[in-house]
Amino acid sequence: MPLTQAASLIQVVVHLENGEPVFSYQTTSGQPLDNGDVTVTEAGTITYQLIDNTGKGLKFTGVGFITPFDGIIDAITISSDGQLVQMLDMDRSAGTTKFQFVLSNAANTLLVLSPDPEVKNDPTP
Template sequence: MSTRASEIIQVVVNLENGEPVFSYQTPGGEPCTGDVTVTEASTITYQLQDNTGKGLRFSGVGFITPFDGIIDAVTVSSDGQYVQMLDMDQTAGTTKFQFVLTNSTNTLLVLSPDPEVKNNPK
């Protein structure tokens, strides 16, 4: 199930057997894939819900195809709790990405599974 770009998607991180496990929720708390379909220029917002006790923070977003023109810009909030992606919806197609997170336990980075953004320009 794809979420509308206007909704804030919760990125929930839990620890299972000492390892981070990612899931995604709609603003109403319903499970979702984290994928977004865009049909007009939008800002896609992801909010971190860290249940690990490890002080996770967004530090960026990594793209497999960073020059495909699907996402136009990425901003991370100063507190590391939000990522916003600007999508002008001018290029049709799909892009996959991974959230990059820091933690307060060590200097290693944490990567999320890869949700995707699909552009369907009108």
């Protein structure tokens, strides 16, 4: 079930399985969240916190959107240490947008892409 709260903190947990990064999402209390999806019913900020269990020095470097001009997410900021991504959602446009986190690592110069969580703006929760 997606989290329904605009001012929320979602942990992005990454670990390795057979040498490949595997992503999961949870609340700060450890409750699993399906795919990191969020339903927004009012303007606010969605914060994703990286929990790197890979030992590879992962950091957020960006967020790529499949539909960057749909007006669902209004702005993105990444903390200077690469551990937090904040998405500003003014909840002005109804609909759903999908995105992928882009992460760097300390082992090489290749970038890691997450599976695609989504943010849904829903004026009727």
